[in-house]
Amino acid sequence: MKRSFVMAWRNIWRNKRRTLITIASIFFAVFFAVIMRSFQLGTYDHMIHQAIESFSGYIQVQNKEFFYNPTLDHSFEYNDDLISSVDQVDNIKIAVPRVESFALASTGTQSKGVLVTGIDTKKEKTLSDPENRLVKFRFTPKIVESILNETDLPKKQRELLKANENQSYSSFSRISLDLDLNKDLEKTILPVIKEKASFSGNYLEPNDNGILISDRLAKYLKANVGDTVVLIGSGYHGMSAANIFPVRGIVKLLSPELDNKLVYMSLSTAQQFFSLGNNITSLNINLHDTDDMYETQEDIKEAINSDEFTVKNWEEFNPTLKQQIEGDSVGGVIFIGILYFIVLFGIIGTVLMMIAERKRELGVMVAIGMSKIKLSFVLIIEMLFLGFIGTLSGLVVSAPIVIIGNRNPIKMSGELAKMYEDMGFDPVMPLAWFDQYFLWQALVIMIMVLIACYLPLRRVRRMKVVNALRA
Amino acid sequence: MKVIDIKNLTKIYNESEVKVKAVDNVSLSFEEGEFAAIVGPSGSGKTTLLNMIGGLDNATEGEIIVNGTNMGTLKSSELIDFRLRNIGFVFQSYNLIPVLTAKENVEFIMDLQGRDKIERDNRAIELLKAVGLGERVNARPAKLSGGQQQRVAVARALASKPKFVLADEPTANLDSKSTETLLDIMEELNKKEKITFIFSTHDQRVVNKAHRVITVEDGHVKSDERRN
Numbered sequence: 001m002k003r004s005f006v007m008a009w010r011n012i013w014r015n016k017r018r019t020l021i022t023i024a025s026i027f028f029a030v031f032f033a034v035i036m037r038s039f040q041l042g043t044y045d046h047m048i049h050q051a052i053e054s055f056s057g058y059i060q061v062q063n064k065e066f067f068y069n070p071t072l073d074h075s076f077e078y079n080d081d082l083i084s085s086v087d088q089v090d091n092i093k094i095a096v097p098r099v100e101s102f103a104l105a106s107t108g109t110q111s112k113g114v115l116v117t118g119i120d121t122k123k124e125k126t127l128s129d130p131e132n133r134l135v136k137f138r139f140t141p142k143i144v145e146s147i148l149n150e151t152d153l154p155k156k157q158r159e160l161l162k163a164n165e166n167q168s169y170s171s172f173s174r175i176s177l178d179l180d181l182n183k184d185l186e187k188t189i190l191p192v193i194k195e196k197a198s199f200s201g202n203y204l205e206p207n208d209n210g211i212l213i214s215d216r217l218a219k220y221l222k223a224n225v226g227d228t229v230v231l232i233g234s235g236y237h238g239m240s241a242a243n244i245f246p247v248r249g250i251v252k253l254l255s256p257e258l259d260n261k262l263v264y265m266s267l268s269t270a271q272q273f274f275s276l277g278n279n280i281t282s283l284n285i286n287l288h289d290t291d292d293m294y295e296t297q298e299d300i301k302e303a304i305n306s307d308e309f310t311v312k313n314w315e316e317f318n319p320t321l322k323q324q325i326e327g328d329s330v331g332g333v334i335f336i337g338i339l340y341f342i343v344l345f346g347i348i349g350t351v352l353m354m355i356a357e358r359k360r361e362l363g364v365m366v367a368i369g370m371s372k373i374k375l376s377f378v379l380i381i382e383m384l385f386l387g388f389i390g391t392l393s394g395l396v397v398s399a400p401i402v403i404i405g406n407r408n409p410i411k412m413s414g415e416l417a418k419m420y421e422d423m424g425f426d427p428v429m430p431l432a433w434f435d436q437y438f439l440w441q442a443l444v445i446m447i448m449v450l451i452a453c454y455l456p457l458r459r460v461r462r463m464k465v466v467n468a469l470r471a
Numbered sequence: 472m473k474v475i476d477i478k479n480l481t482k483i484y485n486e487s488e489v490k491v492k493a494v495d496n497v498s499l500s501f502e503e504g505e506f507a508a509i510v511g512p513s514g515s516g517k518t519t520l521l522n523m524i525g526g527l528d529n530a531t532e533g534e535i536i537v538n539g540t541n542m543g544t545l546k547s548s549e550l551i552d553f554r555l556r557n558i559g560f561v562f563q564s565y566n567l568i569p570v571l572t573a574k575e576n577v578e579f580i581m582d583l584q585g586r587d588k589i590e591r592d593n594r595a596i597e598l599l600k601a602v603g604l605g606e607r608v609n610a611r612p613a614k615l616s617g618g619q620q621q622r623v624a625v626a627r628a629l630a631s632k633p634k635f636v637l638a639d640e641p642t643a644n645l646d647s648k649s650t651e652t653l654l655d656i657m658e659e660l661n662k663k664e665k666i667t668f669i670f671s672t673h674d675q676r677v678v679n680k681a682h683r684v685i686t687v688e689d690g691h692v693k694s695d696e697r698r699n
Contacts, residue, residue: 003575003582010570364566367527369555369583369631371548466528469562 004374008381011354019386022350026390027397029343030441033336034398035405037441040332041432042406044325047425050254051321052314055128057096057284058293059300060317061086064310066281067317072101072236075279076308085303086283091296093288096123097280099270103233103241105213105263107221114217114263116231118270118280121204127284130212130264131203133251135168137175138199146196151189156180168199168215170252177411177427201225201249204266210248212264218250220260225249231263235275243273254426340444347452351383355456362460363468376457380450387449391442402438405431474634474667475501475524480533482519482690493519495690496533501635501669506661508670508681516690517671518639524669525558525637526550538634555583559628559666561638565620567612573599573623574608580631598626602656618649625657635667642674654680 012019052058061082066074076082078097086095099118104111125131139147144165148158160179169175175193176186202225204212211231213223223229227247235241245265253259271277287296293313301311315322355362365375409430412420417427482494493516501507509517522528524535526542535542537557545553554560567576577595586594599608602622604615612620621641628636638657642650658680661668670677678684686694 003579007568007570014570360564360566361568364560364562365568366551367525367554368560368580368627369551371551371583374583466522469527469566 004378005381008378008385011358011378012382012385015354018350018353022347022386023390023393025343025346026387026445027394029339030391030394030445031398033339033441033444034395034438035401035431036332036336037437038398038402038405038431039429040329041435041437042409042430044329045432046409046428046430047321047325048314050425051318053286053290055255055258056314056318057127058287058290058314059285059297060312061095061283061285061300061304062281062310062312063308067310067312070100070281072099072234072274072276072279072281075099075236075276075281077278078280078283079278082283082304085305086285086300089296089299089303091288091292091299093286094123094126096120096127096284096286097267098124098282098284099267099274099276099279100281101233101274103231103263105217105221106230106232107223107227110221112217112220113261114213114231115258115261116233116263116265116270116273118265118267118274119204120267121206121208124264127286130251133170133253134201134203134212135170135199135215135250135252136201137169137193137197139165139167139169139197141165143197147189147192150196151192153185153189157185157189166219168250168252169197177413177417180413199225199250204248204264206266207268208248208266209245209269210265211245211269212249212251213247214259214262215250215252216256216259217261217263218247223247229263231273233274235273236277236279237275239275241274245269340448343445344448344452347383347386347449348455350386351379351452351456354382355379355459359463359468359471363463363465363471366463367465367469372460372463376453376460379456379460380453383449383453384446387445391445395438395442399434402431402434405429406433472503473500474503474505474538475499475669476536477524478534478536480520480523480535481531482516482523482528483531492690494523494530497687497690497692498533499685499692499695501667503634503667504661504665505667505669505683506658506681507668507683507685508672508678509685509687510672510678511687511693513673515687517687519690520687521637521639521669521671525560526554555580555631557634559631559633559636561621561624561628561636561641563640563643565612565617565624565644567620567623567627569612572609572611573604573615573619573626576612576623577626577630580627584631594630595626598629599623601660602626603652616649618645618652621645621649621653622656625653625660629660629664629666632664633666635669638668638670638672640672640674641670642672642677647676650674650676 063074063076086092097120101116103114103116105114144161147161157179164178172190181189204210211229213229221229225247228244229247230244233241253262271279287293297311297313362375366372409428412427412429420427477497477499480494480497481492484491484493497520509520511517519528523530530543540553542550568579571579574595577598578591581591581594596608599605602625604619604622607615607619615623642653645653654677657668660666672678682698684696685692
């Protein structure tokens, strides 16, 4: 056994250049596959984090009719029994109650259909976190002009500032990204922005009778903090829902669709407005370990044990996102497959060459008494050595890039960034942390090597010793 | 004691629909400890005969019985194992395994036989000393001269303690001095270890050393001369 490994190791170095070329092809295939897949999976994680973990939750408990006919008439009572049933399930990080319905919002001259979302102001911080999305800075044309006059910005940043006129921001980091600021520029310009572009607004108190409205909706309604907005809609069982609400703050949401129509109010105010009593329309649940989502979904069903409810995971209530991710993922896998397919032929070429030029040597080994199985074993080890070295080096070199890319996601700029924003996602590309995909590359290469061994092994099996000795 | 018994051996090659009889109805036998040479012009069938005796090629007709085993009845894998335990080979082009040292080449065959490391080590060193290469045990074939490589090949052939050694033109690529040294070594090992040596050769120096000379022509045994 040991001698087989020694022979295999020495054999692969008989033609150093060819071995290095083969290893290099495997190395680059693994390296690019890891980085590409890591980008893809990282982006999906980020999308899921933004769309699911930070808004809808991974699992929702709803009235079983609500999923097909989402009206307030299909709401359900948010009582202690339900809370304790859900709380007893392991893996639940938080269960956040919500009331969601539509209404017409008006500020006198402007009116628009809006999505009214009643939230538990404390618990909601762990889900969509509206407090953290409050608009803190606004670049009105006047403010932009003032900043440009008072700072000595480079040409690029001046143009970017102009391009972002009328934008609202809830954090410095996003301003820095949009203006492509380096550390030195941040030190210069951010205090000026803080002074000139700060925007006031407050989060909702637990029983607040005010509302938060999304940024684009606020611009459309021409509503500002302190203004009032009239909401008119239909409440529980056809009750009339109409009231006037003061605007406490403006929230900047990544999804343009939501940013155009969202109104937050406290849960009690929403229940009162829609005459819902203690009813809610959904219980939105986030998990400790999202890998166990399906099991947790079943556990919740079991814990609630009622025909009144349905328990849906995000793939069921947001199939569009799931299909979008799956479609993109398949594209990525096909691309990686093509990459590996090309490398596979490279490996087959190498192994056939190795066999052809050693035909007589292999014949001698069989002639003096080496079984064809043992000989095949040596050849397989040779190929596995090539695969192992190429794969290992590919993984080792890609690992630090994955770590860096995961900790410091690549920030996109320009049109690409805008495209991401239009889709409702942060324009960043994080790399996924090490997971199964990392080891899959090694497994795929090893399988490829074994496939590549088929032809030479068949040649060894069919080899006629006399003919081989004449080679 | 009869080591090899060849009965009515025939080999026919089908070359482009033309049948060529390389060996034609040959019957021979070899005793233990013989030092025999098969001679004849190119194409006379001596290498084919040697390949069939070594189980490297199949006979069209006839049988070869080695130590009571009819080689024609063995399956391919059994034949490989049979060669491993009974036959040593020395080839014209040495055919050592280039990635192994002289000692490892000799040990290789014992490793295949499953012998333990100490026995392998001792016998490899002993054989390499016997062929005059005690100082070159760790040299790879590329670092050895043709004569030295052929001596390693002889040591390798004897390492498995075979019943007989088949040597196909072993001196064809060697100079006079190397040939003489190699033949002396083989003759001495033949006497010492009582191993049968069968050569196919054109080389008169080998013929002169042989105790039995079998002349083959057109696939037939033309003469079989024994010398004292």
